[in-house]
Amino acid sequence: MKDKAAKPGGRAAPAQKRPAHRLTMADVARRAGVSTATVSRALTRPDQVNEKTRDLVRGIAEELGFRPNLIGRQLRVRAATSLLILVQDLDNPFYAELIKGAEAVARANHLSVMVGGTDGLEEVEQLYSEQFLGRRVDGLVILFGHLPAGISPKMAEHSPIVLVSEDNPALNLSSVLVDNVGWAERAMGYLMERGHRRIAHITGPLARIISRQRQEGYWNALAKAGLPQDPALEALGDFSFERGRAAARELLSLPDRPTAIFCANDEAAVGAILGAADLGLSVPSDVSLIGFDDIMLAQISQPPLTTIRQPRQQMGAAAAQLLIDMIEHGPGKRAHKQLDCELIERSSVRSI
Amino acid sequence: MKDKAAKPGGRAAPAQKRPAHRLTMADVARRAGVSTATVSRALTRPDQVNEKTRDLVRGIAEELGFRPNLIGRQLRVRAATSLLILVQDLDNPFYAELIKGAEAVARANHLSVMVGGTDGLEEVEQLYSEQFLGRRVDGLVILFGHLPAGISPKMAEHSPIVLVSEDNPALNLSSVLVDNVGWAERAMGYLMERGHRRIAHITGPLARIISRQRQEGYWNALAKAGLPQDPALEALGDFSFERGRAAARELLSLPDRPTAIFCANDEAAVGAILGAADLGLSVPSDVSLIGFDDIMLAQISQPPLTTIRQPRQQMGAAAAQLLIDMIEHGPGKRAHKQLDCELIERSSVRSI
DNA sequence: TCCTCACTTGCAATCGATTGCAGAAGTTAT
DNA sequence: ATAACTTCTGCAATCGATTGCAAGTGAGGA
Numbered sequence: 001m002k003d004k005a006a007k008p009g010g011r012a013a014p015a016q017k018r019p020a021h022r023l024t025m026a027d028v029a030r031r032a033g034v035s036t037a038t039v040s041r042a043l044t045r046p047d048q049v050n051e052k053t054r055d056l057v058r059g060i061a062e063e064l065g066f067r068p069n070l071i072g073r074q075l076r077v078r079a080a081t082s083l084l085i086l087v088q089d090l091d092n093p094f095y096a097e098l099i100k101g102a103e104a105v106a107r108a109n110h111l112s113v114m115v116g117g118t119d120g121l122e123e124v125e126q127l128y129s130e131q132f133l134g135r136r137v138d139g140l141v142i143l144f145g146h147l148p149a150g151i152s153p154k155m156a157e158h159s160p161i162v163l164v165s166e167d168n169p170a171l172n173l174s175s176v177l178v179d180n181v182g183w184a185e186r187a188m189g190y191l192m193e194r195g196h197r198r199i200a201h202i203t204g205p206l207a208r209i210i211s212r213q214r215q216e217g218y219w220n221a222l223a224k225a226g227l228p229q230d231p232a233l234e235a236l237g238d239f240s241f242e243r244g245r246a247a248a249r250e251l252l253s254l255p256d257r258p259t260a261i262f263c264a265n266d267e268a269a270v271g272a273i274l275g276a277a278d279l280g281l282s283v284p285s286d287v288s289l290i291g292f293d294d295i296m297l298a299q300i301s302q303p304p305l306t307t308i309r310q311p312r313q314q315m316g317a318a319a320a321q322l323l324i325d326m327i328e329h330g331p332g333k334r335a336h337k338q339l340d341c342e343l344i345e346r347s348s349v350r351s352i
Numbered sequence: 353m354k355d356k357a358a359k360p361g362g363r364a365a366p367a368q369k370r371p372a373h374r375l376t377m378a379d380v381a382r383r384a385g386v387s388t389a390t391v392s393r394a395l396t397r398p399d400q401v402n403e404k405t406r407d408l409v410r411g412i413a414e415e416l417g418f419r420p421n422l423i424g425r426q427l428r429v430r431a432a433t434s435l436l437i438l439v440q441d442l443d444n445p446f447y448a449e450l451i452k453g454a455e456a457v458a459r460a461n462h463l464s465v466m467v468g469g470t471d472g473l474e475e476v477e478q479l480y481s482e483q484f485l486g487r488r489v490d491g492l493v494i495l496f497g498h499l500p501a502g503i504s505p506k507m508a509e510h511s512p513i514v515l516v517s518e519d520n521p522a523l524n525l526s527s528v529l530v531d532n533v534g535w536a537e538r539a540m541g542y543l544m545e546r547g548h549r550r551i552a553h554i555t556g557p558l559a560r561i562i563s564r565q566r567q568e569g570y571w572n573a574l575a576k577a578g579l580p581q582d583p584a585l586e587a588l589g590d591f592s593f594e595r596g597r598a599a600a601r602e603l604l605s606l607p608d609r610p611t612a613i614f615c616a617n618d619e620a621a622v623g624a625i626l627g628a629a630d631l632g633l634s635v636p637s638d639v640s641l642i643g644f645d646d647i648m649l650a651q652i653s654q655p656p657l658t659t660i661r662q663p664r665q666q667m668g669a670a671a672a673q674l675l676i677d678m679i680e681h682g683p684g685k686r687a688h689k690q691l692d693c694e695l696i697e698r699s700s701v702r703s704i
Numbered sequence: 705t706c707c708t709c710a711c712t713t714g715c716a717a718t719c720g721a722t723t724g725c726a727g728a729a730g731t732t733a734t
Numbered sequence: 735a736t737a738a739c740t741t742c743t744g745c746a747a748t749c750g751a752t753t754g755c756a757a758g759t760g761a762g763g764a
């Protein structure tokens with residue numbers, strides 16, 4: 001990659017004879033007997049050039065298969081061209097749909113979307129920050145709750161950056177969020193309305209703000225119902241299927257078994273279905289389950305999962321839109337967009 | 353976006369006073385009392401400039417927070433900077449993992465990854481083709497079996513383009529594939545080894561080559577075993593969960609019910625589990641099921657699905673690598689990379 | 705003392721398109 | 735016929751960095 005020097009020995013040079021002179025506007029101009037300025041105008045501002053000239057130039061450009069070099073254009077016309085979406089885990093289905101929403105809006109605004117999966121690695125964050133600082137991307141959608149290494153909070157203040165899904169109140173950045181605390185409370189409320197009193201919680205990884213917020217909602221609901229917090233009813237999870245399964249086994253082996261479990265996400269909830277099955281218990285007859293997110297899995301699981309749906313695609317779209325506004329009008333003041341979730345009733349909860 | 357003209361009425365202009373003159377090398381140069389050439393070298397070829405000058409320049413660059421404009425650099429140094437991955441449906445989990453694999457390899461080679469979801473729309477394909485023709489991206493990973501609108505086969509011959517997952521033999525392009533026919537046959541073989549003779553098939557959408565290849569594998573296996581093709585045993589699917597469910601109901605309502613079903617993909621297979629359940633039948637005791645792909649769902653379904661695993665991440669990585677080679681050494685001759693699948697034995701098949 | 709060579713640095717061209725400004729040509733009004 | 739406009743086109747600067755070439759400096763050798 002970096003070293004193209006001809007190898008001393010080796011097989012004969014495979015490359016083409018000449019570097020295949022790339023077609024530029026100058027070529028079209030020469031061929032049409034006009035200046036490059038005219039070519040440029042003929043191609044991008046048809047009304048500013050005489051009809052005959054325009055058709056001539058366009059014809060020749062067509063015939064030659066000329067396409068303007070977008071890098072050249074971009075250097076001159078400083079218009080935004082792309083957004084970068086930063087994710088920790090690119091193949092998490094939750095993010096995929098979000099990316100889709102953002103891409104659609106970006107595309108409608110003549111922007112393209114780059115994606116970067118950081119795996120949580122600082123060096124990779126740094127690398128992508130460079131793209132932003134080097135103005136190769138014009139805005140940043142961040143799907144984790146911190147600034148990527150290489151971007152200082154002060155810098156971020158004045159930049160088109162938006163935090164999505166996971167907030168970080170310490171940074172005062174624009175964001176697109178759902179009310180995790182409130183909807184966790186709502187999920188708990190749903191369980192309580194159906195008579196459940198002894199309700200366990202499988203958390204997400206507590207290092208993540210989003211997990212702590214859902215936990216807070218769990219606590220709030222308990223408090224409002226005058227129920228005590230019982231540490232034994234909180235099992236540490238990490239959003240994974242396997243951990244959800246194990247956690248459910250722990251919780252359901254308790255002497256005084258909970259009648260329902262609020263899971264911090266769907267994947268863990270589906271794990272919990274199996275964890276229950278491991279103990280010969282079935283959902284919802286022996287234990288009720290409610291999840292969070294409404295990933296595809298939630299519809300397909302047996303039983304289908306009652307859960308809180310996050311409007312993922314809309315979140316992505318809103319993020320892109322916010323960014324585009326910031327790019328056009330300057331960062332201005334922070335915008336905090338909050339989208340509504342929805343409780344999707346399926347069959348993993350029964351009344352008692 | 354296109355029209356920035358000041359709105360006649362409205363609130364006061366929110367934009368900053370001045371467009372915040374962007375820092376360039378010239379600024380650093382002036383401040384350091386050297387030429388931009390020296391700044392450039394001090395920053396990118398440390399050994400070519402005197403130690404003292406270098407430190408001075410770097411210090412000032414640091415202090416000023418200068419970052420070189422990557423667009424300017426890219427215009428001058430024609431090095432590849434990015435790959436574009438084109439997909440029909442961005443939130444299909446199958447592709448997400450593939451993108452992840454490609455991104456990792458791209459990143460390791462100092463390239464970034466753009467993604468485009470076309471939804472199968474020609475106009476969107478056209479739009480992304482433009483990015484490629486305009487040299488804003490240097491290579492194309494295509495995850496569907498045709499060239500995007502706007503790129504002619506002849507053009508494609510000489511360009512860094514690779515078809516992944518879905519081939520199109522008509523185009524003679526480089527590709528990264530699995531042997532869909534062979535592995536479909538293998539799936540069928542697995543069923544037959546376990547005594548199944550009456551085996552149905554839920555196809556994918558037959559417009560897609562990949563579906564037809566798996567179907568061909570199904571037929572081949574039948575033929576090799578001396579079994580007849582029975583049209584009644586082939587149900588048209590579309591890779592979706594719902595259609596899989598419906599198809600399974602049709603097949604299992606047949607007077608002479610199949611003992612096993614080979615599903616063209618996992619999502620349909622999981623649907624089939626429920627389709628069977630709809631008829632009071634259970635998997636694998638009443639009917640065996642084998643899928644294709646090994647998406648996450650396959651591990652989690654009840655019962656977990658026996659299936660053919662495609663090495664998605666490797667496919668993405670191989671595609672990126674192939675592209676990078678083509679970019680460095682010219683397209684050269686076509687490379688067809690075939691990766692191995694793996695039969696993952698879980699519990700959706702029983703011997704009879 | 706003069707020559708050669710290595711090491712630093714700057715000049716200016718270059719990548720490819722866009723666009724402000726001004727001149728040329730043509731039209732209309734007076 | 736002349737002034738006043740329009741309309742069209744080209745010149746040349748510009749966006750921001752990189753790099754071939756040449757010049758300047760100082761050290762070391764003859």
